[in-house]
Amino acid sequence: MADEKPEKKKLDLSRRAMPKQNPWERIKNFDEVALGYLTRTAVEEASRCLQCKKPLCNQGCPVGIDIGGFIKCIVDGDYASAIRKIKETNALPAICGRVCPQEEQCEKTCVLAKKEAPIAIGRLERFLADWEAAEGKIEVPPMAPKTGKKVAIVGAGPAGVTVANDLIILGHDVTIFEALHECGGVLIYGIPEFRLPKAIVNREVEYVKSLGVKIYTDFVVGKTKTVDRLLEEFDAIFVGSGAGLPWFMEIPGENLNGVYSANEYLTRVNLMKGFRFPEFKTPVKRPCRVAVVGGGNVAMDSARTAVRLGADEVHLVYRRSKAELPARAEEVENAEEEGVILDILTLPVRLIGDENRWVREIECLKMELGEPDASGRRKPIPIEGSNFRVAFDAVVMAIGNSPNPLIPMTTPGLEISKKGGIVTNPETARSSRPNIWAGGDIVRGAATVISAMGDGKIAAASMHKYLMNQE
Amino acid sequence: MYKVIERRMIVPNLHEFTVQAPAVAESIKPGNFIIVRPDQYGERIPLSVADWDRDAGTVTTIFMQVGGSTAMLARLKPGDAIPTFVGPLGKETAIDTFGTVLCVGGCYGIGSIYPIARALKQAGNKVYTLLEARSSFLLYWEDKLAKVSDQVLVITRDGTKGRKGHIDKIPEIMQRAGITPDLVIVNGCTFQMMRVSMVTKPLAWKTIVNMNPIMIDGTGMCGVCRLSVGGKTKFACVDGPDFDGHEIDWEEFLSRRKSYNPEEVDPLRRSSCRSHF
Ligand SMILES: Cc1cc2nc3c(=O)[nH]c(=O)nc-3n(C[C@H](O)[C@H](O)[C@H](O)COP(=O)(O)OP(=O)(O)OC[C@H]3O[C@@H](n4cnc5c(N)ncnc54)[C@H](O)[C@@H]3O)c2cc1C
Ligand SMILES: Cc1cc2nc3c(=O)[nH]c(=O)nc-3n(C[C@H](O)[C@H](O)[C@H](O)COP(=O)(O)OP(=O)(O)OC[C@H]3O[C@@H](n4cnc5c(N)ncnc54)[C@H](O)[C@@H]3O)c2cc1C
Ligand code: SF4
Ligand code: FES
Numbered sequence: 001m002a003d004e005k006p007e008k009k010k011l012d013l014s015r016r017a018m019p020k021q022n023p024w025e026r027i028k029n030f031d032e033v034a035l036g037y038l039t040r041t042a043v044e045e046a047s048r049c050l051q052c053k054k055p056l057c058n059q060g061c062p063v064g065i066d067i068g069g070f071i072k073c074i075v076d077g078d079y080a081s082a083i084r085k086i087k088e089t090n091a092l093p094a095i096c097g098r099v100c101p102q103e104e105q106c107e108k109t110c111v112l113a114k115k116e117a118p119i120a121i122g123r124l125e126r127f128l129a130d131w132e133a134a135e136g137k138i139e140v141p142p143m144a145p146k147t148g149k150k151v152a153i154v155g156a157g158p159a160g161v162t163v164a165n166d167l168i169i170l171g172h173d174v175t176i177f178e179a180l181h182e183c184g185g186v187l188i189y190g191i192p193e194f195r196l197p198k199a200i201v202n203r204e205v206e207y208v209k210s211l212g213v214k215i216y217t218d219f220v221v222g223k224t225k226t227v228d229r230l231l232e233e234f235d236a237i238f239v240g241s242g243a244g245l246p247w248f249m250e251i252p253g254e255n256l257n258g259v260y261s262a263n264e265y266l267t268r269v270n271l272m273k274g275f276r277f278p279e280f281k282t283p284v285k286r287p288c289r290v291a292v293v294g295g296g297n298v299a300m301d302s303a304r305t306a307v308r309l310g311a312d313e314v315h316l317v318y319r320r321s322k323a324e325l326p327a328r329a330e331e332v333e334n335a336e337e338e339g340v341i342l343d344i345l346t347l348p349v350r351l352i353g354d355e356n357r358w359v360r361e362i363e364c365l366k367m368e369l370g371e372p373d374a375s376g377r378r379k380p381i382p383i384e385g386s387n388f389r390v391a392f393d394a395v396v397m398a399i400g401n402s403p404n405p406l407i408p409m410t411t412p413g414l415e416i417s418k419k420g421g422i423v424t425n426p427e428t429a430r431s432s433r434p435n436i437w438a439g440g441d442i443v444r445g446a447a448t449v450i451s452a453m454g455d456g457k458i459a460a461a462s463m464h465k466y467l468m469n470q471e
Numbered sequence: 472m473y474k475v476i477e478r479r480m481i482v483p484n485l486h487e488f489t490v491q492a493p494a495v496a497e498s499i500k501p502g503n504f505i506i507v508r509p510d511q512y513g514e515r516i517p518l519s520v521a522d523w524d525r526d527a528g529t530v531t532t533i534f535m536q537v538g539g540s541t542a543m544l545a546r547l548k549p550g551d552a553i554p555t556f557v558g559p560l561g562k563e564t565a566i567d568t569f570g571t572v573l574c575v576g577g578c579y580g581i582g583s584i585y586p587i588a589r590a591l592k593q594a595g596n597k598v599y600t601l602l603e604a605r606s607s608f609l610l611y612w613e614d615k616l617a618k619v620s621d622q623v624l625v626i627t628r629d630g631t632k633g634r635k636g637h638i639d640k641i642p643e644i645m646q647r648a649g650i651t652p653d654l655v656i657v658n659g660c661t662f663q664m665m666r667v668s669m670v671t672k673p674l675a676w677k678t679i680v681n682m683n684p685i686m687i688d689g690t691g692m693c694g695v696c697r698l699s700v701g702g703k704t705k706f707a708c709v710d711g712p713d714f715d716g717h718e719i720d721w722e723e724f725l726s727r728r729k730s731y732n733p734e735e736v737d738p739l740r741r742s743s744c745r746s747h748f
Contacts, residue, residue: 179557179688179690180688180690181508181515181554181555181557189692217555218555218556218557219494219557220557220558220560220690223498223558223559223560224494224495224498224557224558224559225494225497225498244688244690244691244692245691245692246692246693246694248694248704250704254704255697255698255699255704255723255727257726257727257730258730260694260695261693261694261695263692263693263694264687264693264694264695267687267688267692267693268687272514272515272687273512277734278539279512280512281512281513281514281539281540282514282515282687283731283734285734356726357722357723357726357727404690404691404692405691405709406690406691406709
């Protein structure tokens with residue numbers, strides 16, 4: 001058949017689904033919902049990639065992973081090279097593959113996004129990271145000779161861990177100080193087990209430890225020792241202390257019993273393992289009707305946690321419309337599958353308690369959408385006189401966090417923004433003080449894991465230059 | 472891990488607890504607290520600092536055995552190790568030369584008022600220390616407190632030592648002694664801090680209380696420790712724990728503090744563990 005023109009293989013453009021636990025099963029456990037691609041599905045999905053000459057996906061990734069490159073390796077069956085390619089720029093692929101808002105980043109710019117559906121880049125990234133862990137052959141990168149320079153890192157969240165990883169490889173002596181008793185930041189205390197298993201976060205922390213990074217938990221910089229006190233021992237400091245200050249709405253009744261910040265609610269369950277009370281000693285309430293106020297990832301995580309704690313009805317109270325929900329699309333879908341009810345265009349104005357000061361009802365206003373506001377989204381406007389009351393026995397406030405004020409408060413000479421964040425030069429992540437760098441949510445306010453890591457990369461590069469007297 | 476140096480019951484149900492924690496000891500100030508976790512399944516519970524030794528790197532607290540976590544602490548022996556002992560947390564008590572200061576301590580607050588009285592004395596104040604207990608056998612550290620106070624006054628409810636009566640007697644006792652304090656500082660159980668604030672308010676004696684709401688992280692991250700002070704919401708772990716007792720919404724505070732009793736306290740009552748109460 002040599003004379004016959006080989007038939008061009010027709011591309012199957014349908015995006016491969018990832019298996020998930022059934023909704024009716026998963027609402028009864030805290031195990032991971034998404035189960036990950038099988039090898040066959042991963043290769044099929046990777047084969048959809050057009051291997052563009054001038055790929056756009058990399059530009060959508062805040063750390064610029066060579067996406068086409070690693071996908072090509074998957075098609076060739078060379079998973080070891082694929083994961084190595086990712087790890088050149090991203091030290092935490094098992095985490096990013098699970099929690100990055102891909103539809104806003106790499107998958108948004110993928111050319112197939114306009115045709116069929118974008119390549120499931122996050123799922124492939126996750127597949128490779130899980131493959132590497134299952135093989136048990138985590139590769140250790142070549143380590144530069146010791147420089148004798150000492151670096152301190154405040155906070156073991158994704159920003160801090162990224163800096164630690166990069167600087168230890170470059171030969172510096174790195175110590176992380178973490179306020180809580182476990183490392184991982186929001187990945188440990190905020191994002192629930194069913195979305196990001198804690199074993200994965202612990203694995204990544206153990207990995208940087210294995211490279212020689214020293215970690216002190218239960219150490220609150222600014223309290224146990226100040227930044228300036230640490231600078232007597234260390235040559236440079238990176239602050240990655242996150243956005244730990246929860247907002248409330250400042251409406252009447254917010255201090256009633258049964259009203260929680262999402263941070264409290266999620267910390268009780270994730271960090272303190274309250275869902276296993278009394279084996280673990282921190283209690284968590286198991287109310288029947290739960291309202292979660294907000295529409296981001298934090299709100300989705302709180303609502304889905306409430307479902308798993310056995311609530312009969314969980315409502316998500318959000319003031320804009322469904323199209324504006326800032327949470328990852330996949331998580332909104334998961335939440336709805338699990339029975340979370342979306343009360344959109346609804347604004348709480350008052351919480352009403354009983355004689356024992358426990359919350360019993362929320363009074364809300366109906367909203368309508370007006371002109372686009374500063375964020376480009378249509379501004380919600382209250383409809384006058386549309387007040388109504390709904391019964392709830394718990395309310396979780398998930399309306400945002402500001403930068404943790406502890407380091408700004410205890411470190412003189414640091415330039416602080418109006419919103420309370422540390423001001424840095426975006427090109428170097430350096431603060432107004434020459435030997436202090438900062439990145440992640442302490443600079444940006446509540447943002448994303450990958451942007452925190454991106455900041456960490458920039459900071460590490462700039463710190464390295466400084467430490468080697470190359471500037 | 473942090474090594475337990477000493478843990479002994481000094482009076483019924485109150486334990487003196489000393490832990491090796493050099494970095495914490497180095498930075499402690501009066502009015503700070505620490506957070507301790509008795510084991511890897513344990514709750515994070517806050518305890519006020521009562522004394523420290525920077526050279527030896529040790530920190531001492533006094534705790535009352537009330538529920539599960541403090542019961543676990545009460546079983547610790549010297550040489551045992553605990554996973555978390557973090558601090559110092561919270562703002563320190565403001566120390567200045569105020570003139571005449573009345574330091575009030577009850578329950579664990581007899582311990583935590585000690586470093587405050589000591590610092591006030593060093594700052595040149597006239598320091599009166601008033602201790603309250605149900606009975607004389609529940610008093611401790613009187614000798615330590617005597618060394619840093621101009622005078623130690625005692626109220627016991629059964630009259631076995633000092634004045635017989637309740638903490639409400641403070642104005643009467645002070646007026647009879649001819650003392651008008653420029654500042655009152657109270658450490659101890661919530662009820663006592665509230666009662667003192669109530670009786671000093673009509674006299675316009677400025678009263679600082681060291682608040683003890685439920686806490687988790689102690690770094691301003693979770694908001695469970697919030698309370699209303701002068702109509703504004705504050706986080707006790709970072710904005711306090713010291714606040715003006717006359718400004719606090721006590722009713723709200725007491726109800727928030729009891730909010731986990733159905734989970735934590737009631738089961739103990741139903742179990743055979745009568746010894747907890
Ligand atoms: C519930 C929830 C769900 C989220 N879901 C997603 C998601 O799906 N995708 C996504 O991309 N992003 C998500 N985010 C946001 C993302 O987690 C954060 O943007 C990211 O973790 C920020 O990283 P960071 O390193 O700057 O800070 P953090 O992760 O906040 O870590 C800061 C660390 O510093 C410690 N620390 C603070 N102060 C001190 C101090 N003084 N001394 C010592 N240590 C200190 C803290 O204890 C903490 O461990 C979510 C956030 C939350 C709360
Ligand atoms: C700043 C501060 C300083 C304190 N100092 C001392 C001290 O020096 N000595 C001392 O004996 N006690 C102190 N307390 C109170 C102490 O933390 C509680 O008694 C302890 O947490 C009870 O734990 P438990 O498991 O034994 O009791 P539980 O059975 O858990 O609860 C008994 C009662 O203790 C309170 N409580 C429960 N959990 C917490 C928590 N995580 N944080 C605060 N209160 C809680 C509640 O009112 C509850 O009703 C302080 C509290 C604060 C906030
Ligand atoms: S790190 Fe995030 S943005 Fe970058 S390729 Fe992976 S999933 Fe996409
Ligand atoms: S204890 Fe969590 S904010 Fe105060």
